[in-house]
Amino acid sequence: xxxxxxxxxxxxxxxxxxxxxxxxxxxxxxxxxxxxxxxxxxxxxxxxxxxxxxxxxxxxxxxxxxxxxxxxxxxxxxxxxxxxxxxxxxxxxxxxxxxxxxxxxxxxxxxxxxxxxxxxxxxxxxxxxxxxxxxxxxxxxxxxxxxxxxxxxxxxxxxxxxxxxxxxxxxxxxxxxxxxxxxxxxxxxxxxxxxxxxxxxxxxxxxxxxxxxxxxxxxxxxxxxxxxxxxxxxxxxxxxxxxxxxxxxxxxxxxxxxxxxxxxxxxxxxxx
Amino acid sequence: xxxxxxxxxxxxxxxxxxxxxxxxxxxxxxxxxxxxxxxxxxxxxxxxxxxxxxxxxxxxxxxxxxxxxxxxxxxxxxxxxxxxxxxxxxxxxxxxxxxxxxxxxxxxxxxxxxxxxxxxxxxxxxxxxxxxxxxxxxxxxxxxxxxxxxxxxxxxxxxxxxxxxxxxxxxxxxxxxxxxxxxxxxxxxxxxxxxxxxxxxxxxxxxxxxxxxxxxxxxxxxxxxxxxxxxxxxxxxxxxxxxxxxxxxxxxxxxxx
Numbered sequence: 387x388x389x390x391x392x393x394x395x396x397x398x399x400x401x402x403x404x405x406x407x408x409x410x411x412x413x414x415x416x417x418x419x420x421x422x423x424x425x426x427x428x429x430x431x432x433x434x435x436x437x438x439x440x441x442x443x444x445x446x447x448x449x450x451x452x453x454x455x456x457x458x459x460x461x462x463x464x465x466x467x468x469x470x471x472x473x474x475x476x477x478x479x480x481x482x483x484x485x486x487x488x489x490x491x492x493x494x495x496x497x498x499x500x501x502x503x504x505x506x507x508x509x510x511x512x513x514x515x516x517x518x519x520x521x522x523x524x525x526x527x528x529x530x531x532x533x534x535x536x537x538x539x540x541x542x543x544x545x546x547x548x549x550x551x552x553x554x555x556x557x558x559x560x561x562x563x564x565x566x567x568x569x570x571x572x573x574x575x576x577x578x579x580x581x582x583x584x585x586x587x588x589x590x591x592x593x594x595x596x597x598x599x600x601x602x603x604x605x606x607x608x609x610x611x612x613x614x615x616x617x618x619x620x621x622x623x624x625x626x627x628x629x630x631x632x633x634x635x636x637x638x639x640x641x642x643x644x645x646x647x648x649x650x651x652x653x654x655x656x657x658x
Numbered sequence: 659x660x661x662x663x664x665x666x667x668x669x670x671x672x673x674x675x676x677x678x679x680x681x682x683x684x685x686x687x688x689x690x691x692x693x694x695x696x697x698x699x700x701x702x703x704x705x706x707x708x709x710x711x712x713x714x715x716x717x718x719x720x721x722x723x724x725x726x727x728x729x730x731x732x733x734x735x736x737x738x739x740x741x742x743x744x745x746x747x748x749x750x751x752x753x754x755x756x757x758x759x760x761x762x763x764x765x766x767x768x769x770x771x772x773x774x775x776x777x778x779x780x781x782x783x784x785x786x787x788x789x790x791x792x793x794x795x796x797x798x799x800x801x802x803x804x805x806x807x808x809x810x811x812x813x814x815x816x817x818x819x820x821x822x823x824x825x826x827x828x829x830x831x832x833x834x835x836x837x838x839x840x841x842x843x844x845x846x847x848x849x850x851x852x853x854x855x856x857x858x859x860x861x862x863x864x865x866x867x868x869x870x871x872x873x874x875x876x877x878x879x880x881x882x883x884x885x886x887x888x889x890x891x892x893x894x895x896x897x898x899x900x901x902x903x904x905x906x907x908x909x910x911x912x913x914x915x
Contacts, residue, residue, distance in 0.1 A: 626886025
């Protein structure tokens with residue numbers, strides 16, 4: 387196996403390292419109709435997380451993504467049961483603004499469970515910069531929340547143009563581009579360079595060899611976040627990809643835990 | 659644990675993939691294989707898909723000559739047009755260390771069935787030559803579901819064929835491939851895009867370790883991703899060794915040319 391450095395060698399040998407924990411900034415939970423997941427429940431996900439040395443998972447449940455009325459409550463229940471292992475993102479679905487209003491009204495009372503918001507624009511068919519979301523972005527900005535946005539290249543719902551539009555308007559938000567505008571790597575890197583509050587979430591990016599190297603070469607090593615879509619993708623596969631990439635150990639540590647630790651510290655403190 | 663890889667390629671694709679990294683030459687590929695510590699790899703040249711199978715097959719044969727680490731995988735065409743007579747194909751495979759075949763029936767516009775490929779399929783069964791089939795290298799207009807239906811039809815006609823389904827998608831395809839594993843004992847799946855969490859353990863629990871084989875997915879995939887998932891899966895060491903290389907090695911050794 388690849389063993390370019392002491393860190394990589396140790397990971398290959400042990401599978402996990404206490405001195406280099408992993409923080410997964412992008413997960414889900416529960417079953418999903420189109421895919422069989424062997425380990426979709428929180429107890430099973432904790433097994434996978436322990437297997438790979440993942441200390442914390444930031445997630446939005448599948449139920450929250452696709453059942454606006456009930457799903458965020460499910461997320462909150464799980465976080466409250468395992469507050470040291472899970473942090474929640476409240477899903478915003480612009481097709482149901484009455485529910486969004488309800489959830490925003492109770493968000494401050496749920497800071498123990500939620501560290502931010504999640505947009506799934508292309509799936510919900512409401513663009514990131516849709517005017518319906520203005521008040522939600524302003525709400526997140528006021529609280530300096532993490533907002534994780536599903537992003538993908540070559541679309542008009544959550545591509546680089548939509549990210550840029552909201553990033554310019556709401557610099558207080560910590561904006562994580564889930565999937566890093568998949569396929570439009572240069573544009574994603576440029577967004578992270580242009581805006582100090584924009585991050586490249588590497589979920590699914592691990593399947594594209596060369597993307598991690600490209601991001602590091604563009605100087606955004608401190609803005610890359612480890613993510614797996616768990617229970618979709620094995621954390622071990624993500625970690626192995628980071629180890630395989632032709633980058634430095636410093637970059638690897640940034641990706642695996644340092645960047646997430648810096649990002650999460652104030653958000654977790656706000657919920658205590 | 660030795661890694662034998664069923665799924666690598668090289669050459670510049672006419673249309674770049676989403677992965678920024680490529681292996682333009684065979685030496686670029688072997689450098690990546692060496693770095694990953696992969697002992698053997700069954701490889702093909704993208705020209706077999708993009709340019710023409712006859713040209714790509716020749717390019718592959720020339721590129722892997724003298725490189726023991728690489729075994730070849732050619733692309734087939736129907737024999738009726740005279741482009742690729744079965745006897746000639748088999749003879750050439752032997753002289754060029756080609757141990758497996760690929761088919762791209764949608765891109766190359768034919769039907770992968772007994773009517774079209776019967777004589778070749780009969781030989782592949784008799785000689786235990788694996789067919790590597792990518793469910794990902796399809797035109798955008800062709801649905802993944804149809805590709806799986808094609809494989810179901812193929813296996814119904816040719817149940818003893820050795821089929822390795824590769825690149826079967828980052829969206830878990832268990833609901834597609836498990837019925838094939840149930841029905842046909844010589845159907846296998848590769849790991850190159852089998853990222854699903856707990857998938858390896860789950861497949862091994864149901865089918866044993868002998869139905870899933872390591873595929874690096876080079877040059878598009880990071881080879882260490884699934885190495886890590888195999889190496890630290892919650893299965894015993896024997897099962898890990900089988901997935902990493904043991905089963906593929908056995909499949910290769912069974913091929914008679």
